[in-house]
Amino acid sequence: MTLLKSKLVASLSKTLPPRPRSPVPVWLALTLALLWMIVYDLELSFETLAYGLADMGEYFSRYGKPDFTDLSRYVHLMGITLATALWGTVFALVVAFFLAPLAARNFAPNVVIYRIARELLNFMRAMPDLLLALIFVTALGLGPLPGALALGVHTAGFLGKFFAESLERVDKGVCDGVASTGANFAQMVMYAGWPSILREALGNVLYILDRNVRMASVLGLVGAGGIGLALHDTLRLFEYGQSAALILVILATILLIDYASAWLRKRLD
Amino acid sequence: MSDISIQAVTKRFPNGFEALKGIHVAIKPGSFTIILGPSGAGKSTLLRLMNGLETPTSGSVHIGGEVVNGKQLRRIRSKVAMVFQQFNLIDRLSVVTNVLTGRLAHRSWVGSVFYLFRNEDMGIAQEALSRVALTDKAWNRADKLSGGQQQRVGIARALAQRPKIILADEPVASLDPVSSEEIMTLLRDICDRDGITVVVNLHQVELARRFADRIIGMNSGKIVFDGSPAQMTQTALHTIYQREGIENDNSLDMALAYA
């Protein structure tokens, strides 16, 4: 009886058991320390920022009067940019279409091919498109083609990874079903693979197209054609009116593509 | 050449679970065999060994004298069809296309990759569909059908392979009693009329009694009964379905093995 009574007394006590130590404050402190160190190392001074922000009001006002005299040329350049993005995306799609099944653990014919395909896709993703554009410009000369190729190779890596991850999530039962009929690798991929992930895959392609339009706008900076070079030039010559106009053209186009792809996505659902 | 021969087969999964322990089975062509047993007994594993979806850790599996392995695997699978508990159809494709996947191993693959099929294949698919009485649903999307209908599509796909053997892994576990009756009758009819060897996994004892020529009872990876329905007495049933305490309960191990 005394045991029960002491247990009851203990349960009536008003104090809670000690609170488990939360790791959050430690992580927060570490992060803040890290950030402070970074600010110091980058020699960012709040002075320059403050001056910069104060100046920026005045600076941005210079963009207030967009100069659209060269509009037709800008639109033409934007057209080139869009076409570059389209070709880049199509190229990426073709490469990813063939590589992704090899990079999916459940479809790959063997582990070696799987590892190689995965590494290849990772490599394509890791190389910045700008670097690829530079390399292709050296090999092919100036113009939009190296830009399209650079976009194609880089986003093939992304698209391939997205597709491979979707393929790996395909229901094992469906794969068994097709495999049990004696299907070979290509047939497995075409019947158990792509039909199962079609919706996700199309969403991924639209996302990549969107991204490529943005990147294509800046690839012109390295001579890979398009509107980026024009912007670089006007800014260097302090032609704020024209820069403003160029930025607005780029902005308008990107927003248009955004709306179009959102609309397409809704239609596909 | 459609006899199934399983000799001294053991199957151990990577997590250590031993699903089959030294199994010997020989199944004659044209027979209708039902494998009965509790969950985790190894029924599914045994069936999946027959078309190569599982490989034995030791021992051998032969179909028509050929080892189920390596280069012959595709050819053997074209003659061994499987019907699944979850139907395993390709949801967004039509019923016809699903049935046509049964023809994939029979022709060179060049056309099929583009979803092109020959007229003879279409003919075979239509024949299979009429055999399972689903001609009117031919162009519907596979996932828009009821459970019983989807299983019939699964059987049509199996028939389209013009198989020598049909394996059915718990084909009626997800179906209501009426559909279960339909499916078992269909399978029995296919065996009787076309002379196809049929092996079915079940856990419903009554269905086993009514439809089987031969019942193989399994428990904990071993065969504990092998005979005709008439020979399956209550004692025999106890042997098949006994569980000797928690130590011998395999269902958790089994679930983990497939995880």
Place this chain on the structure above:
Amino acid sequence: MTTVSTWRWPTPSGRLPLPLVGSVLALLLTLWLTAPIVEVDFVRLFASGGKMLAFAGQMFVTPDWAYVPQLLAKMLETMEMTVLATAIAVVISIPLGVLAARNATPHVVVYRLSRDLLSLMRALPELVWALVFVSAVGLGPLPGVMALAFVTVGFMGKFFAESIEVVDHKAVEGVRAHGAGWLQVRLFAMLPQALPDFVGTVMYILDHNLRAAAILGLVGAGGIGYDLVMSMRLFQYERLLLIALAIYLVVTALDRASDSFRRRILNGIKQ
């Protein structure tokens, strides 16, 4: 003996469905029409294959080891820019995300304005903003950090707002029913639910920002980008090789780290 006419598609008519054929043809037509604009010339492509191989061959030179200290300094700068910009963006996008969430915003007008602002912020690529900010505050990592943070707020703000919009409203009602104030409801009912997904996005954003930071140097906004472009222009392949390798290693390392972080810690929070 087979002729073409014995093949058919698995449709009632035996032919492919019209919408499918139509869209594919439209796409092919667009590609064909835009090919000259993009100067796509397969002959030229194959011809340049030789040049590409020669280039690749030139890359395999003795690396410029003396360059390594500067390379490491620049890579460190790139990583620092990434972390700092992402951190700043996180801090700004949490309140902004609250304003841009239909169920948390103080007023419909504020909601609309915030949504449009976020949309504009992420519309232009980082490099464009970097160009502009370099023009405004001068060269160095500061405009780079600003540009990265700016665009990141655009993405994270939107994502965070969407996370808030799908929180379980029963929890919110519960807190509100106990007399919690406007700020308290958001702090104690909405944010804790929206944050776990947010953490996953931060990992993805870090990944993206690192790649973006690596090229901002092109326009003088700090990081390894400037060295990258210069070594290319000056044909200094001994440096280019090292730079490409460094970028590849760092990006891949972060990739793996964020994958495993996502798997371990996020599963812990979600239980």
